Amino acid sequence: MKFRTRTYNNFRTIGILVILVGSFSLSSAQVVFHSIDQLFAYADDNAIILKSATANEKLFLSKVKEKKSDLLPDISASMGYNDNITLQPNLIPAQIFNPSAPEGEFSEVVFGTKYQYNGSLQAKWDVLNFQRIFAVEVSKIELSKAEATTVINRFNLYNQLASTYYSILLTQESIKVYEENVAVSDTILINALNQFQKGTISESAYNQALINSRQTTSQLKMSQNSLQQYYVQFQSQLHTQDTILIDDNFEQFDLINSTSLQAHPQLLLQKANLSSAEAQLKQTKALRYPTLSLIYQNSRTWATDDFLGFSDANELPQQIFGATLSMNLFDFSAERKIEQSKINIQLQKLELESSKIELQKEDELLQLQFKQGLTQLSDNEQILVLQKKNDQHSENLYQSGLISLDNRLDKYKELLNAQNNYLSSLASLTLSKYKIHIRQVDFNSK
Secondary structure (H helix, E strand, O other): OOOOOOOHHHHHHHHHHHHHHHOOOOOOOOOEOOHHHOOOOOOHHHHHHHHHHHHHHHHHHHHHHHHOOOOOOOOEEEEEEEEEEOOOEEEHHHHHHOOOOOOEEEEEEOOOEEEEEHHHHHHHHEEEEHHHHHHHHHHHHHHHHHHHHHHHHHHHHHHHHHHHEEEEEHHHHHHHHHHHHHHHHHHHHHHHHHHHHHHOOOOOHHHHHHHHHHHHHHHHHHHHHHHHHHHHHHHHHOOOEEEEOOOOHHOOOOOOOOOOOOOOOHHHHHHHHHHHHHHHHHHHHHHHHEEEEEEEEEEEEEEEEEOOOOHEEEEEEEEEEEEEEEEOOOOOHHHHHHHHHHHHHHHHHHHHHHHHHHHHHHHHHHHHHHHHHHHHHHHHHHHHHHHHHHHHHHHHHHHOOOOOHHHHHHHHHHHHHHHHHHHHHHHHHHHHHHHHHHHHHOHHHH
């Protein structure tokens, strides 16, 4: 049986080539992130979901201006022209023009002018309209809800991006470990093959060394493939075809203060929902309030028998000013709407209180997980250092012929377990750290 040795540099080169080929096939541009905050800044400027949220805010701001404009007077002007092609004849008693005319005789006359021109200016102002007044308040709260939704979208996007970002760093860290494992397992396999050919070990012992080698190689290939998938996922989350590269490490990311957290973005939306329900109740109650409107109209009519003959035209002016006070005396549906609005306020209050407790406990749990992660990572890191030393001693004993291959493989499995525990605790601590870091971001200032 032939076996080809794979070295550390071979796998490192292969891994880099896989990533570069997969990335550069999409785009020649490259974006490099040196920290998580650089990633967040890039997302603020380029993520489509945030651009859409910003556009939605502008839409609601426009609606606020629209509701405010409803409080202003409505002014309209009109111009008209009539050509009376045929003036309708009218019958009047003949005695009006001729007293000697017999009784019951009528004369046919035509009244009116052929051409009529008219112009009108109208103004209407709801001086007191509580429905429109409270509609402005509701629209402002809807704008605040849109702003809170943008904050939540940014918060969720940050968490998604941070998850992928640190998954890439963890995968890169695991690749380094697995590359070392491949080198060690290949060395063990070569020695086992020599001993098997000499007949000093059994076939089962050799097969176990071969299984170990293939398992470590498989782990390395899986990590390299996962790394490429994470980068593609990164491009999807950022909605970009640019090649992404992360030049960062875990040592650069440290929390200055792990206990100071900002208000959770979810609470901003819950409070806005409560304010919206209260404003809608006011607007519903306004259905019972009176409305006072002022009306003014100034119109002119010019009548003439000559087309555009304004010099001989008869001018007929008219002005109207009026005030209208209206009120719904009996509106039983309004009472039902008021009742529904009150119930909605109660539901929003309950939901807000529930969210406050739930999110507070999530923050407390996050703090406990962070403290636990610090302890676990420190312990597993020390254990890994000791296991590496023990594994080196085992390798020396095995090379000296003082222990069997089975004992060497057992000691090597202990090193693999220590590596897995280290990577697992590193992932858990990193998860807690970036969640706390995001909770410390003041999204209201963005």
